[in-house]
Amino acid sequence: MSQVVQSRRLTAPDLARRKAEGRRIVALTAASAQMAGIVDPHCDFVLVGDSLGMVAHGLDSTLPVTLEMMILHGQAVVRGTAHALVVVDMPFGSYEASREQAFASAARVLKETGAGAVKLEGGAHLAETVAFLTRRGIPVMGHVGLTPQAINTMGGFRVQGKAPDAERLLLEDARAISEAGACAIVLEGIVEPVARAIAQAPEVAAPTIGIGASPSCDGQILVLEDMLGLSDRTPKFVKRFGALRGHVEAAVRAYAEDVQAGRFPEEAQTYGGS
Helix, strand or coil: CCCCCCCCCCCHHHHHHHHHCCCCEEEEECCCHHHHHHHHHHCCEEEECCCHHHHCCCCCCCCCCCHHHHHHHHHHHHHHCCCCEEEEECCCCCCCCCHHHHHHHHHHHHHHHCCCEEECCECHHHHHHHHHHHHCCCCEEEEEECCHHHHHHHCCCCCECCCCCHHHHHHHHHHHHHHCCCCEEEEECECHHHHHHHHHCCCCCCCEEEECCCCCCCEEEECHHHHCCCCCCCCCCCCCCCCHHHHHHHHHHHHHHHHHHCCCCCHHHCCCCC
């Protein structure tokens, strides 16, 4: 009798194994079951990023995103995937007040979505929270450098690592989060020499995932809509692997023209009476 072998969904510890084996970690964001299903076979983890506030909800920043929004999209992405680890961003205001608040929010995310990890933005000041969560069975991905939830204190979306003491401070952030037990650390918007130094630092054991950082990172992530060419603007660190916005616009235009001219629906798209 033949036996069907089902592939196992990746888990947070698998990211460390990828690093140990020298295998580059592939990641993208997704906010819907359909798009998640497309990227799933090709990714080690899929991030339900709070960037969905801008790309899916038309918000100006990630700050208004709620825990309920992240859970709703997290549920969809988990349903649409079978292979990749699903990581859900913790939105602004859901974890900063205390370790207990962070645990309550993160536990709710994992229980209600079925995701395998959560992601928190912040450096050394959040190390105690990361350790608190990991000791209680919640895998945590860190995020240092340009942290979009802190744009008001950063003065906007500014590249990090240019200040005289920046390399030391960013390295301290990454080391603290790694030592606290993070399963990986996203390095965002950091000048390449500094990001490379962090990625190659022996005291940063956690896999590093770059976005606008360094090719020396253990993996890379992009916002799906950016790399597909669906977004209005393209950040410097994004390589467009598609130009779907033009294709979508052309298809919608053709549809509208066919409807207006009476060419759609045709007989092939119409149910007969018999």
